[in-house]
Amino acid sequence: MRNAAGAxxxxxxxxxxxxxxxxxxxxxxxxxxxxIDADMKILVDKFTKENPGAKVNFRVVSYQSILESxxxxxxxxxxxxxxxVADWGGLARYYLNLRPYVDAKYFEREFAAILPPMRGxxxxxxxxxxxxxxxxxxxxxxxxxxxxxxxxxxxxxNATWDDWAAATRKVAKATKTDMAMExxxxxxxxxxxxxxxxxxxxxxxxxxxxxxGLKTAIRKFVQWHREDVMPMDLWGAVGGATHRDNFQDFxxxxxxxxxxxxxxxxxxxxxxxxxxxxxxxxxxxxTSSCTVMPxxxxxxxxxxxxxxxxxxRFLAFLAREDNMRAAIGNRVSIPVATTLVETGVEYPGASAxxxxxxxxxxxxxxxxxxxxxxxxxxxxxxxALNSMTTRISQVLTNELTVDAAVAYIKKDVDLAIQAARK
Amino acid sequence: xxAINLQWSDRSILxxxxxxxxxxxxxxxxxxxxxxxxxxARLPWxxxxxxxxxxxxxxxxxxxxxxxxxxxxSDNLYPSERHFVGLANYATLLECQNYLDPSTCSxxxxxxxxxxxxxxxxxxxxxMIGVALLTALILNRRIRARAFFRGIFxxxxxxxxxxxxxxxxxxxxxxxxxxxxxxxxGFARVSWLTDPARAFKWSIFVTVWAHMGFYMxxxxxxxxxxxxxxxxxAKMDRASPxxxxxxxxxxxxxxxxxxxxxxAVIRSVxxxxxxxxxxxxxxxxxxxxxxxxxxxTGFAVMPRNYGLAAAASLMLGAVLFVFTxxxxxxxxxxRDA
Numbered sequence: 001m002r003n004a005a006g007a008x009x010x011x012x013x014x015x016x017x018x019x020x021x022x023x024x025x026x027x028x029x030x031x032x033x034x035x036i037d038a039d040m041k042i043l044v045d046k047f048t049k050e051n052p053g054a055k056v057n058f059r060v061v062s063y064q065s066i067l068e069s070x071x072x073x074x075x076x077x078x079x080x081x082x083x084x085v086a087d088w089g090g091l092a093r094y095y096l097n098l099r100p101y102v103d104a105k106y107f108e109r110e111f112a113a114i115l116p117p118m119r120g121x122x123x124x125x126x127x128x129x130x131x132x133x134x135x136x137x138x139x140x141x142x143x144x145x146x147x148x149x150x151x152x153x154x155x156x157x158n159a160t161w162d163d164w165a166a167a168t169r170k171v172a173k174a175t176k177t178d179m180a181m182e183x184x185x186x187x188x189x190x191x192x193x194x195x196x197x198x199x200x201x202x203x204x205x206x207x208x209x210x211x212x213g214l215k216t217a218i219r220k221f222v223q224w225h226r227e228d229v230m231p232m233d234l235w236g237a238v239g240g241a242t243h244r245d246n247f248q249d250f251x252x253x254x255x256x257x258x259x260x261x262x263x264x265x266x267x268x269x270x271x272x273x274x275x276x277x278x279x280x281x282x283x284x285x286x287t288s289s290c291t292v293m294p295x296x297x298x299x300x301x302x303x304x305x306x307x308x309x310x311x312x313r314f315l316a317f318l319a320r321e322d323n324m325r326a327a328i329g330n331r332v333s334i335p336v337a338t339t340l341v342e343t344g345v346e347y348p349g350a351s352a353x354x355x356x357x358x359x360x361x362x363x364x365x366x367x368x369x370x371x372x373x374x375x376x377x378x379x380x381x382x383x384a385l386n387s388m389t390t391r392i393s394q395v396l397t398n399e400l401t402v403d404a405a406v407a408y409i410k411k412d413v414d415l416a417i418q419a420a421r422k
Numbered sequence: 423x424x425a426i427n428l429q430w431s432d433r434s435i436l437x438x439x440x441x442x443x444x445x446x447x448x449x450x451x452x453x454x455x456x457x458x459x460x461x462x463a464r465l466p467w468x469x470x471x472x473x474x475x476x477x478x479x480x481x482x483x484x485x486x487x488x489x490x491x492x493x494x495x496s497d498n499l500y501p502s503e504r505h506f507v508g509l510a511n512y513a514t515l516l517e518c519q520n521y522l523d524p525s526t527c528s529x530x531x532x533x534x535x536x537x538x539x540x541x542x543x544x545x546x547x548x549x550m551i552g553v554a555l556l557t558a559l560i561l562n563r564r565i566r567a568r569a570f571f572r573g574i575f576x577x578x579x580x581x582x583x584x585x586x587x588x589x590x591x592x593x594x595x596x597x598x599x600x601x602x603x604x605x606x607x608g609f610a611r612v613s614w615l616t617d618p619a620r621a622f623k624w625s626i627f628v629t630v631w632a633h634m635g636f637y638m639x640x641x642x643x644x645x646x647x648x649x650x651x652x653x654x655x656a657k658m659d660r661a662s663p664x665x666x667x668x669x670x671x672x673x674x675x676x677x678x679x680x681x682x683x684x685x686a687v688i689r690s691v692x693x694x695x696x697x698x699x700x701x702x703x704x705x706x707x708x709x710x711x712x713x714x715x716x717x718x719t720g721f722a723v724m725p726r727n728y729g730l731a732a733a734a735s736l737m738l739g740a741v742l743f744v745f746t747x748x749x750x751x752x753x754x755x756x757r758d759a
Contacts, residue, residue: 075499382725
């Protein structure tokens, strides 16, 4: 009887030990991943099929959650194992360096442009902090129908911002359109204009640069508002860091030229259709370059993960050419990886204008200067963007002069850096 | 049949009484022990304890945490990862060569927000109380559909401030309803929110529109508490309406008016949501108020400067504390009278 009881206890202990080790084994193959795109589930399912035993808990979150909740989660040592991030450089201190786990040469070749900005304060290091299959780009949308109605030729491939301002003003006047040009109230959008006019924004030591390029861009921007080329409803109507867009104006044919970004392409296709002819022109030029700011999300793993190998394997899987090609084709987005930019991507189901617009956006990728990537990956980029938005609006309402605004932007960013480092 | 019903009714009352007494019976032994241990004088603290715990957790602790953040620096969230900086955050906020010229201050936007609030609060409170009093006086008279109008004026109070502000944005924007109406009447469109002075006035209007109903109800209750025979006596003496208002209504309404005044000032200083949605503090910084500055500094701008935001909020808290103490004193005085 005593033997039977002992055997039962031993059996129970053995079962318990096996179940513990099994649970541990299962846990050892499990990661949590979050993104904003439900389509990623297709790739997650494919990954788990190719990696039996690996479990990926995928959840879709809002973009706002990525911007506001994720930094707080990471600051408190929480958060998923892998996530999409929007603030590439700002969160770099939390990223897992994938170099020991992935084919480093492949990552360096395919993501050469985005790896330095993802290193945050150490852009010249050799860390591989993540990948980005697709990107968003700032860019202009032009109502071609209004140009045709006005009988005015579209500015050419190397047209400057001034050329566009002059042409759209004429078109708006001839067609009695409400507005000639509009730009989202966003420091990121304004940075495209500033870099085109030679603004460096951030130097090699990670300090903000308030140079003549920035001043010139602000002067032009203010002048366009004073001349009614741009309405006050966006930059002149609100204060602080508030983001505001009026893309609805472009959809409703109330503006000739709208400077927004590639994320509205699907909206253009579905809501405008063939109501009017539209196009995405080449990036307007300044005195320094013809460029737009890159943006969008990157996928990263975090240092706090207990499964660095699996997290890295998952990111390497996302970075595989066939997977990136399929994801970009489905999502109708702009590729980042060198091979895809060079060879192009098929967009099954996309309309002709949409395909043309995507091709136009993709053509801008190689033109993006290092300054734009450096600024995009800078840890204190948000401080600069918020300050630019705030101070430029103050110039528009005559609270500040351009020179004072530039001095304030510099001071705001320096104080933000100082406060963060304090 | 009625007798049976009564019996049932009596029984159910009895059952309910027994059920209600059950918790008291259950805790009675514990109370006896506590009374023996603590004594009768200290026993009330036991009853106050649940409330004290709630107040400590949700009021005192956040204030203490706020103080801790205000004397520490860095953009780290965990207090253990933040460094002690003493009163540096307060000094940064107060650093100014000329307080009348915000551009000479280290944090010019804070002082612009202070300046805006100093204009906004008195004007908004004066308009608020004036309109609320006028409405209460009208709705205190025997007019047609009085209950309907009372409901209508109170309705905005029940709406979310964001809903209120969004509604007014749609009305006031370039292609909004107001410009649509002006256009249909042959007038030119007006930029209601892009002109700093106009945007400031609309901020006052929208906040008054949204909260006036609340104060109107308090004043209405105050008006109804004034004995009718005083008015009848005044009528017999052929006192003019203005004299009745200045010599009877206003003096007797004074305690209520004081409470309304203090509440309105506190609410006005705290104004944030409606203006944030309506103008985002703009154009420029024309409608940026103190709470807006605190929000932007602590939560909207990266890297987040929790220390500076905490220092600014504690300074605002000190101002509100003065008003709250005043309100408590006045309301107590009113009650004693």
